[in-house]
Amino acid sequence: MSVADEPVPESPSADDLVAELRDAREEREAIAAEIERYGEESVQAVADAVHEATRLFDRYEDSATGTGDFEAYLEFQSQFAELVESLPETVPERDGFEEANEAVDQRTISESDFRRAREAISEAGEIADLLDRREAAQQRVDDAERAVNERLSAIDRRLDELAELRRLGDADLSAPTEQLTEPIERYDTAVREAFDAYVRDAPVRELLDLIETTKHYPLIDYQRPPPDLLEYVRTHPAGEEPLSTLLSYAEYSGSKLSHYVEDPTAFETTVPVHRTYLDRIGPEPLTVGSPPPADELRYLASELVSVVGRFADEETVALARTLRDLARRDDYDRLRNAVVAETELTEDQREALRNGEIEAEAERLREERERLERALEN
Incomplete structure (x- = not known):
């Protein structure tokens, strides 16, 4: 048996943990509200369209520009036009895809045309990013909750140690051991x-x-x-x-x-x-x-x-x-x-018991535990 002298580490503080958990949850809720405003299916449709458009840009930009491969030029224009035409009329930022299609619907396509096309769907890209942002926000919440739970576990361990110290402090040191x-x-x-x-x-x-x-x-x-x-x-x-x-x-x-x-x-x-x-x-x-x-x-x-x-x-x-x-x-x-008690209690621990430091630390930890538990429940 041993009784630790070290208190629960003070960094990060309970206030920091609670603030991070609150901010993480607010971020997650704000992103969820934005997705709800568009509709989950609409956001997913935009994300799929942005992914496919970006794939086409990346694949054909070198071969379809200037005096490049004419077949690649035709393939790209055909596939991009088909992508835009397949989008529902109600999909958010559909106008951006149409503008991008106009930018690359030329007799010849230049690098600047590709840049204009990419810029035209940039706002759609922000909508598409909502899904990744939601996932990252959920991960932030998970990490914040895990940090709070780890702190609670550390507090419980320390409270057990303090209870053992108090129990040993009550020992009869005059007993015939x-x-x-x-x-x-x-x-x-x-x-x-x-x-x-x-x-x-x-x-x-x-x-x-x-x-x-x-x-x-x-x-x-x-x-x-x-x-x-x-x-x-x-x-x-x-x-x-x-x-x-x-x-x-x-x-x-x-x-x-x-x-x-x-x-x-x-x-x-x-x-x-x-x-x-x-x-x-x-x-x-x-x-x-x-x-x-x-x-x-x-x-x-x-x-x-x-x-x-x-x-x-x-x-x-x-x-x-x-x-x-x-x-x-x-x-x-x-x-x-x-x-x-004779074996385990150090002189510093005996002094801490005598002057009330042990009980004061336990009370602080109980209050901190209550605050962290409320934060998890909210």
Whole structure:
């Protein structure tokens, strides 16, 4: 467990986020109103016509001008005239397309004629742009809403941290925390020693089988053995060696290795590739460390008794059993809060609790959260 000192970042501010969301929504609504004024179908028709006209301009401007390709000149005039004639009479800015058609309906077409034609449909292009602008405006709204939601998430996280600080600030720092920490430390020390001794002598297949069984104990967080490694140590004589011996074999050359294992190829394709996993096997998943919540310690202790009993002496197992008794203490939560407070609270945090800074920050954040939530709902 840890308690952060850092407050929610102040940039961008809530005011900036709310203003951006409001502006983005107003822009989207203004564009939507403009599209509605023309009609969705009419705007789409203009956009299609502008797209096709621009395609024709781009395709034929070089070949149909001056003394260029006569066939291209005829093709262009025919296709552009057909485009204009196909436009409904009511389509917005139809006059611009007719003007563009007149500009290119010449015996010869110059570059200036193409420029006049493009200029003639420029206002239609602005109508066509409404669709892209609407999409961009919606993206702006989405981004603004996402930024507000991210800020709300950050506020909620910080409020949780402040609530934890206040809870720890209420801890009884005069409580006899050693009544909790010392039994846990005695157990942790004993289980580390017992596990290290076990690893020194036990066949590696037995060690990996032990770790494999912890899949039935969800609070004991061992990484399960790789299946091919587990299969190898179960089916080859090298699995009868302790872990340190197996790791030393992994350093041998092929010729030297053949004197120690019956199938060097099987060994080399299985054990060295899992060297990192084998090196990391240790007792830590069997330790408790900082006191967890009472319910968690109660269940963890039961799992530890079952697993530790497979390799440790009765004294170590008995220490694991005492953990269950610890978790049943009526004052467990009070002692645990004091332990966590001693460990987690910095002097700056204690001072902030004493002078009211923590509560003041929480109140500011609650007000900011309310303002942001209203902005999202409107």
